[in-house]
Amino acid sequence: MKLKLEITPDLVAMMAAEIKAGERAVSTATREAGNSLKSAWRAQITGAGLGQRLARTIRSEQFPKGKTSLNAAAIVWSKAPVIIGAHDTGPLIRSKNGFWLAIPTPAAGKSARGGRIAPGEWERRSGLRLRFVYRRTGPSLLVAEGRLNARGRAVASRSKTGRGVTTVPIFLLVPQVQLRKRLDLARDAARAQDALPGAIVTKWVEGHIR
Numbered sequence: 299m300k301l302k303l304e305i306t307p308d309l310v311a312m313m314a315a316e317i318k319a320g321e322r323a324v325s326t327a328t329r330e331a332g333n334s335l336k337s338a339w340r341a342q343i344t345g346a347g348l349g350q351r352l353a354r355t356i357r358s359e360q361f362p363k364g365k366t367s368l369n370a371a372a373i374v375w376s377k378a379p380v381i382i383g384a385h386d387t388g389p390l391i392r393s394k395n396g397f398w399l400a401i402p403t404p405a406a407g408k409s410a411r412g413g414r415i416a417p418g419e420w421e422r423r424s425g426l427r428l429r430f431v432y433r434r435t436g437p438s439l440l441v442a443e444g445r446l447n448a449r450g451r452a453v454a455s456r457s458k459t460g461r462g463v464t465t466v467p468i469f470l471l472v473p474q475v476q477l478r479k480r481l482d483l484a485r486d487a488a489r490a491q492d493a494l495p496g497a498i499v500t501k502w503v504e505g506h507i508r
Contacts, residue, residue, distance in 0.1 A: 321366035323501035331490045331497060332358040332372025338486040339374065346480040348385065352378060374487075388479030398471040400440065405452040406468045417469055425454050428468060440469040 340353040355377040360370065376382040384391075393399045400417050409415040410423070417428055417440055424442070431439040445455045445462045452466040 317368070318366075319502060319505045321368050321370075322505060323498050324368050325360070325366040325370040327494060327497040327501045328370040328372045329360045331494050332360060332374055335372075335374045335486055335490040338490070339376075339483055342481050342483070342486065343382075343385075346385065348480065352381065355382070382481070382483075384477055386479070386481040386483050388477050390474055390476050392474045398438070398473065399475055400469040400471060401437075401475070402469055403467050404450055405446060405466050407449075407451045420468060424452065426452070430471075437470040437472045439467045440471060441465050442468050 336356050336358040339356045343353040343356070344350060356374065357377060358372060358374045360372045362370070391399065402415050402420075406415050406420055409419055415423075421428055424444070426442040426444050428440040428442055431441055433439065442452055442465075443455075443463055444452045444466055445457075445464065446466065447453050452468055455461075455463045457463065
């Protein structure tokens, strides 16, 4: 007597198809989670008033590239990690040389690159000299003798008689600054991680329905 066992459909083929479906589900869900986290971080940054330029430093990438895998992973990062990290942690900032931090007032304007201007650059650009004013209460000052233009910036006076010349505070001097925490990136990362298992299951089921 000869017995023959046949399993229909082919069990090996079924398992191979199931693995493929799993690879697609994991890869798709992981990619979408990475993109979602990127969008959430960018929204946080713009919502905190830090601008689109800084928000666009947030990037995402999936591994392995160009193929599906049960071990798929997504990485989300910033191309400006120091700036992002500072707004995420709210650190205490001290002067490097142990003296003062110079905080520009609106009268100082911006640097040539559009950011915060330093006292040395301000003197070179304005042609004015800064003068130190010590104050017992409140921050000490770096001031200049000049006038305010239509944009509220301190500039050299053109008057030969000294008319309109005034003492303008250009920088506030403080020993340290506590940067306000404006971001909570870990919150969004935790949400994305918690939602990932359910998203994988959903993608897996959707693959069978098709």
